[in-house]
Amino acid sequence: METEEILDLLRQAADEVIIPRFRALSEDQVQEKSPGDLVTVADREAEIFLTKRLQDAYPDAAVLGEEATSIDPRVLERASQAPHVFTIDPVDGTRNFVEGSPDYAVMVGEVRNGQTVRSWIYQPQHQRAYVAEAGAGAWCNGKRIKPLNPPADPARLVGATSNRKLLKQPPQGLAPLEEAWWSCGIDYPRLAGGEVDFLVYKNDWPWDHVPGALLVAEVGGATGRLDGSAYDLVTRRPWVLTTASRQVMGPVGAALAAVVG
Structure with a gap:
């Protein structure tokens, strides 16, 4: 399917x-999958819709959906071994959605042989659609997003997180972190647009980070671990860091690691 056709699926x-x-x-x-982790009928039905359409178009691809994985964790294991994978987060920012906040998104990422090649983030209430293609750039509502140009001094960077410990205990050498928007589908586009310079998350689920990581990479940023190692679909361990440039990932990651251990 063409990139615009898949975006149309998210809109539909x-x-x-x-x-x-x-x-x-x-x-x-509205139900709880685990304490504090909400799921709604909209999450489930949207994921079923997107999964079917993608499997119809790509019968040999694995589909890694958040809600399917919550029911059967083996979905994640199977997808990690597949050469072609689509990640789906049907309603990213479910708590925002439940509380009536417009800050939620529908997200899909496409991974081939371990590399993210395309991604889509659609924010229904904001009517913004973000698309990225590896090596070809990133767009918002059809307009190409300009490359990022963050400060070189880590102390001048604006960081955001939803992690309470980091919000309460600013890492040495960095400015106090701002509270993120509680949706990767909102956070990553805000970084790509230059509103913040880095994002840090404790959870590393692929459906949360695969789409946004490519969006940010296509405007000059980078996503990895606090120790500088790469983020990928397969490896599961805490903490993901996305920065507006690879040059600041080292000092920012080190400062954050000193706080979270």
Whole structure:
């Protein structure tokens, strides 16, 4: 499928399944997968919709959906061994969605032989669509996003996180971190647009980070671990760092690692 055709699938899922439930969820349409981790009927139905359409178009590809994985963790293991994978986060920022905040997104990433080649982030309430293709650039609503130009001095960088420990205990050598938007589908585009210079997360689920990491890479940024090693679809361990340039990843990662251990 062409890049625009897959973006149309995200829009269709939002229009038909997600937006009609926005600020209209009944109590029985919201559940907890684990304490504090919410899922709604919109998450489940949107993922089913996107999975079917992608599998119809790419029958040999693995589809790694957040909700399917929460039911059967073997989905993640199978996808990690597949040469062609689509990641799906049907409603990224579910808590925001449940609370009536417009800061949520639909996200899909495409990975071939371990490398992310295309990604899509659609923010239904903001009517913004972000698309990235490896080596070809990143766009917002059809307009190419300009390369990032962050400060070289780590102390001048603006960082954001949802991790309470880092918000309360600023890393030495860095400015106090701001609170992120509680949705990777909002966070990553804000970094790509130059509103913040780095993002740090404790959880490293592929459906959260694969789409945004490519978006940021295509405007000059980088995503990896606090020790500077690469982020990938297969490896699971805490902490993911995305910076507006690879040059600042070392000092920022070291400062954060000194706090979180």
